[in-house]
Amino acid sequence: MTSRTGRHFLQIPGPTNVPDQVLRAMSAPTIDHRGPEFAALTVRLLDLIKPVFATSGPVVIYPASGTGAWEAALVNTLSPGDRVLAFETGHFATLWREMAGALGLKVDFVPGDWRHGADPEELARRLAADTKRVIKAVCVVHNETSTGVTSRIADIRRAIDAADHPALLLVDTISSLGSIDYRHDEWGVDVTVAGSQKGLMLPPGLSFNAVSEKALVASKSARLKKSFWDWAPIIEANKRGFFPYTPATNLLYGLSEALEMLYAEGLPEVYARHTRHSAATRAAVVGWGLEVLCADEREHSGSLTAVLLPDGHDADHVRKIILERFDMSLGAGLGRLSGRIFRIGHLGHFNDLTLAGTLAGVRMGLDLAGVRVEPGGLGAALEVLRDA
Known part of the structure; x- marks a missing residue:
């Protein structure tokens, strides 16, 4: 060697790279994930994470990769046969399209050259033409990790609003959260997808859905099959500081430290x-x-x-x-x-x-x-x- x-x-x-102080935080002894100490950690962490998404709504945390959070965003809001509109901005946008198709959704995939972001003007044209409102969601990768291109989500939101279209807006921020200005509430995003291993300075293993009230309402009638990814039991358990599955306890220690570092800067x-x-x-x-x-x-x-x-x-x-x-x-x-x-x-x-x-x-x-x-x-x- x-x-x-x-x-x-x-x-x-x-x-x-994972900062030394985050590594030290993760090296703490694992505690009982059904005990009061863990409950206090969870309640604090669920409030602590909201500013990085710029949201006041719930953030669901999964012990999974960002791909899991993609699936959670789709299965919690949509039903079999629903039509979604997505943009070919790069490799990861293509993978998200493939996942949607495998789940039984119909995908209108706007072709792209992998050198530009999602086109708000093209979105406006397509939504205006959708007079029967068959498009149920718009899927956009905020920062395409395969190309180094950042789509303009505020402009995407304006295009949806200008068309007066009810489609949900689902946004992947896996390589932008904590690195590039992002505003879940202000930009009217319904589900923000994120992962732990990039701007949040953690190892892989946590993923997130920030969820709007509109998305929560949609989840009550969504009929795609789900169990592990179901928001409802997670949000309910979170109220008491717990999860309906075994959480990635030591990664949560690291997440708390990483967020404190971001906010201190x-x-x-x-x-x-x-x-x-x-x-x-x-x-x-x-x-x-x-x-x-x-x-x-x-x-x-x-x-x-x-x-x-x-x-x-x-x-x-x-x-x-x-x-x-x-x-x-x-x-x-x-x-x-x-x-x-x-x-x-x-x-x-x-x-x-x-x-x-x-x-x-x-x-x-x-x-x-x-x-x-x-x-x-x-x-x-x-x-x-x-x-x-």
């Missing part, structure tokens, strides 16, 4: 930090003479940057060199982008010097892989960091 010194640079867009400051790191990364990419995958200036992700390589170069080869030579992991291209891009994660427990080291590693790896780049990229990124 190769001997390594220093820390591994985990610069994929999730799972992200201040959510506006957290979002500004991610915006700064995103801008610096793009400055490096452009300075190298390479292309950022996201094609709309309004939709650049604060969580990650996808870098498109010139024809004739294999992005996975670049990633392999960087991992072997510099002990740094970068995100692979997924689906149709396999081998064409690599993804730089700059989210979670992250600072300016970590980004500078990350970009230096990318620059050296590009050289070693024979990708011709201009010399000014790293300096341009450092100027962004300095001037901010």
Whole structure:
């Protein structure tokens, strides 16, 4: 085995680096999940988590991945044969579409080029044409982890309202929650889907549904089969500080600590930090003479940057060199982008010097892989960091 010194640079867009204080919180002894100490933890945590979603409504916590929270959002609000409208913004939007179809829903999938977010104008046209109101939900990935493109959810909400359409709005924030400004209540989102392993700075294993009153009403008549994912028994048990299943107790300890860290920094400051790191990364990419995958200036992700390589170069080869030579992991291209891009994660427990080291590693790896780049990229990124 190769001997390594220093820390591994985990610069994929999730799972992200877990802070030491969160690891310490998770290492506490496991307690009785039916006892009063746990009940007090749960009641406090269910209030503590609401500001990161910007909601006053219930947040349901599952011991599951974000994929589980996708399924929970669908099965709690919809019935067999219901029609949903979704946007092809990338690999994960495609997987959500496939899940909806497997559950017995009919999906109108708006095609996309994986370089732009969900189109509010196209949504407005389709909802206006739906005079019989057969579309029951609109599914949008806020931050597409496979592309580094952030859809404009406030504009999506305005398009739904302008059409005076009753469709539910379901939004995936798995790689944006805690990293990019998000407002569940203000934007009229009905179900927000999230996971623990990205902006919330935890290991994988927790997922979330933030739920509107409209979604709760819909859940009373939804007929898709569900048991584990059913909101009703969870929300009822939560009132007493418990869950109807064995919860991921030690991950909940870590969640409490992670939320306290985010609030101590201040959510506006957290979002500004991610915006700064995103801008610096793009400055490096452009300075190298390479292309950022996201094609709309309004939709650049604060969580990650996808870098498109010139024809004739294999992005996975670049990633392999960087991992072997510099002990740094970068995100692979997924689906149709396999081998064409690599993804730089700059989210979670992250600072300016970590980004500078990350970009230096990318620059050296590009050289070693024979990708011709201009010399000014790293300096341009450092100027962004300095001037901010």
